[in-house]
Each structure stands twice: as structure tokens, then as C-alpha cells.
Amino acid sequence: MKIIIPGNPIAKSRPRFTRQGHVYNNQRKIMNDIAFLMRSQWKFKEPYSIPLTLRITFFMPVPARFKDKLHGLPHISRPDIDNLEKICLDCLVKAGNIIKDDRFISELHAIKLYDSHPRTEIEITPF
Numbered sequence: 001m002k003i004i005i006p007g008n009p010i011a012k013s014r015p016r017f018t019r020q021g022h023v024y025n026n027q028r029k030i031m032n033d034i035a036f037l038m039r040s041q042w043k044f045k046e047p048y049s050i051p052l053t054l055r056i057t058f059f060m061p062v063p064a065r066f067k068d069k070l071h072g073l074p075h076i077s078r079p080d081i082d083n084l085e086k087i088c089l090d091c092l093v094k095a096g097n098i099i100k101d102d103r104f105i106s107e108l109h110a111i112k113l114y115d116s117h118p119r120t121e122i123e124i125t126p127f
Contacts, residue, residue, distance in 0.1 A: 001043070001125075002121060002122065002123045003038050003098075004041070004121050004122075005121075006117075006118075008060070008061055008118045009058040009079070009084050009120045010030060010079075010087055011084050011086075012027070012083045031087065031091055031094060035094040035096075036095075038095040038098060038122075039095040039096065039097060042095070042098050044097070045097065047097050047099055047100040048098065048099050049104060050126055051104060051106040051126070051127035052104050052105050052107075052125065052127055053105075053107040053109075054108050054109070054122060054124055055125075056085060056108070056109070056121070056123075057111050057120070057121045058081070058084050058111070059118050059121070060075040060114055060118060061115075061116075062115065070114040071114055071115060073113065074112065074114075075112035076112075085108070089102045089105070098124070099124075106127045107127060
């Protein structure tokens with residue numbers, strides 16, 4: 001099953017703290033929107049609770065000064081790939097009907113590429 005999230009891939013930000021020391025998530029709305037997109041593309045009723053393989057491809061926007069010269073080449077600047085993965089995994093669980101818990105992910109492949117149409121593609125297959 002493949003899920004496509006249009007738009008620039010978003011990285012998970014660091015946790016923020018109030019003056020009293022409480023942690024809050026300043027990306028809650030973004031994560032809810034991504035989870036809603038994922039949920040709307042998912043065709044199954046029950047969430048996966050078996051070992052899974054995830055292949056995540058982050059298509060990053062090409063800077064205007066390079067036009068199509070970088071299309072398909074690896075993206076080597078920020079955001080970091082691990083922070084991009086974190087938000088995808090959190091949203092897959094938050095969506096509720098896709099993955100019961102991220103502990104079921106046994107194998108994970110991720111790549112960042114330049115593309116003129118920024119998006120995130122997540123392919124989920126049983127391990």
C-alpha cells in the first residue's frame with residue numbers, strides 16, 4: 001500500500017518547554033493534518049499489527065537557481081532524514097487505522113531526492 005502526502009516534507013522539531021518546565025508540541029496541527037491525509041488514503045479498516053517494511057521517499061523542492069538540474073539527485077542539506085522519518089512514523093500511528101504501534105516496523109528504508117513536485121511517498125508492505 002502506498003500513501004502520498006503532497007507538499008514539502010516536514011521534519012519533526014525539537015520539543016519545546018514552557019517556563020514552568022512543561023513540554024508541548026508546536027507541530028500538533030501539522031501532524032493532525034498529515035494523519036488525516038494518511039487516513040483518507042488508507043483502504044483497510046484494521047491497523048497493521050504484524051512486522052512491516054516501510055519505504056519512505058522524500059521528494060524535496062529544487063532551489064529556483066538550479067531549476068531542473070538537480071531533479072532526481074540525492075538531497076544532502078537540511079532537514080535531516082531522521083527528523084523527516086520521525087514525523088512520518090508518528091503520523092502513521094496517530095492516524096489510528098494504519099499501524100497500531102511503530103514497534104511493528106521491522107525494516108525501514110528512507111531516501112531524500114530533489115524533485116520539481118515536492119511530496120512524501122510511504123510504501124507499507126508486510127515483512
